[in-house]
Amino acid sequence: MGQKTLEQKLAILSDAAKYDASCASSGTARRDSRDGKGLGSTEGSGICHAYAPDGRCISLLKILMTNFCIYDCAYCVNRVSSNVERARFSVDEVVTLTLEFYRRNYIEGLFLSSGIIRSPDTTMADMVRIARTLREEHNFRGYIHLKTIPDASPELIEEAGLYADRLSVNIELPTDASVRSYAPEKDPATIRKAMAQVRLKKEEHRDRSHTGKRPRRFAPAGQSTQMIVGADASDDLAILGNARRLYSSYGLKRVYYSSFSPIPDSSSALPLIRPPLQREHRLYQADWLLRFYGFELEELTAPAREGMLDLDIDPKLAWALANRARFPVDVNRAERETLLRVPGFGTKTVNRILTTRRFRTLRYDDVVRMGANMKQARPFVTLGGWTPGSLTDSADLRSRFAPPPEQLRLL
Numbered sequence: 001m002g003q004k005t006l007e008q009k010l011a012i013l014s015d016a017a018k019y020d021a022s023c024a025s026s027g028t029a030r031r032d033s034r035d036g037k038g039l040g041s042t043e044g045s046g047i048c049h050a051y052a053p054d055g056r057c058i059s060l061l062k063i064l065m066t067n068f069c070i071y072d073c074a075y076c077v078n079r080v081s082s083n084v085e086r087a088r089f090s091v092d093e094v095v096t097l098t099l100e101f102y103r104r105n106y107i108e109g110l111f112l113s114s115g116i117i118r119s120p121d122t123t124m125a126d127m128v129r130i131a132r133t134l135r136e137e138h139n140f141r142g143y144i145h146l147k148t149i150p151d152a153s154p155e156l157i158e159e160a161g162l163y164a165d166r167l168s169v170n171i172e173l174p175t176d177a178s179v180r181s182y183a184p185e186k187d188p189a190t191i192r193k194a195m196a197q198v199r200l201k202k203e204e205h206r207d208r209s210h211t212g213k214r215p216r217r218f219a220p221a222g223q224s225t226q227m228i229v230g231a232d233a234s235d236d237l238a239i240l241g242n243a244r245r246l247y248s249s250y251g252l253k254r255v256y257y258s259s260f261s262p263i264p265d266s267s268s269a270l271p272l273i274r275p276p277l278q279r280e281h282r283l284y285q286a287d288w289l290l291r292f293y294g295f296e297l298e299e300l301t302a303p304a305r306e307g308m309l310d311l312d313i314d315p316k317l318a319w320a321l322a323n324r325a326r327f328p329v330d331v332n333r334a335e336r337e338t339l340l341r342v343p344g345f346g347t348k349t350v351n352r353i354l355t356t357r358r359f360r361t362l363r364y365d366d367v368v369r370m371g372a373n374m375k376q377a378r379p380f381v382t383l384g385g386w387t388p389g390s391l392t393d394s395a396d397l398r399s400r401f402a403p404p405p406e407q408l409r410l411l
Ligand code: SF4
Pocket: 069, 070, 071, 072, 073, 076, 077, 078, 079, 080, 114, 115, 116, 183
């Protein structure tokens, strides 16, 4: 077979990247070129943030540098033993594609991951060269997210952080035992060491030197990681517990939960354990509640059975239904912590409530205007013009929110 064209490579390597969870450029430092110098910006008019139905941002050029790989991770479509079609971009091709897409305003940046070719260092060196060429030769000021290779040398990872807005090191699976079984060439301790290095470097680059000189920025949008869920038997309690440790130990901005998809090739060995996207969605919701709503892990997993979140209703609603004695709460009097636990109330709504009720008593229509989802909140609150009466304790309350049971298909 002859050489692949750039378009053919793009088709293969953007499709291969769909298993990598990515993010929007939120959280990065402002960098733009509206002064006429350089190219692109991380924010500003004309840049479209588009999200796929599963919530992933699609405004980045998201590609693998190559889907050739010398490793054999059982959950990965690109593993050496897989029979997928392979392709590889040169450094110059990735640079050209990024610049072309950027100029046409298709993207706001680059998300680059890669299979491992020849060695972790060779692969990481090429990825760094792409980022360096974009920044230094083309003055590219858009967003760059690099997936680092934990086994690569610390010097390469440090250099990557000087050019990328965000670095990520994949934790791969929820437990060390699963990583050892399904990704035999990877070492959980090395992965954590790479995360610790990124954290350390970020802190080192934050402080001015004794001469007052500002150091070069290092991964200003921080680091993230990706955990594949559904490839092993870990329950949601174990997954969220691991994520919580990662957030606190390595200062992660984000843990991405990526549903394991049965690999579309005949040699796939791992079975599908639970409906993948719905589980991924519930894990994101629970993760959010743990980080921004004051919930404890045990509270969220208590209503569920056997350490799994309820797939049919969101974790906050599941918690409220299991703790009805704490409701209804008076929206005009309850403390912030209590309001944050009301299903249908987000942080913005709660902030608006707290601000406005200083001046007047809130009524039902007010909180609707503030963005509350009253369909969810109604059974759990009282306020001017509304009291739930016996609704809070009604036996069929859960069924008002959960989807109706479906007849299982027998064949
Ligand atoms: S190292 Fe990465 S690309 Fe290679 S098989 Fe493992 S997960 Fe897939």
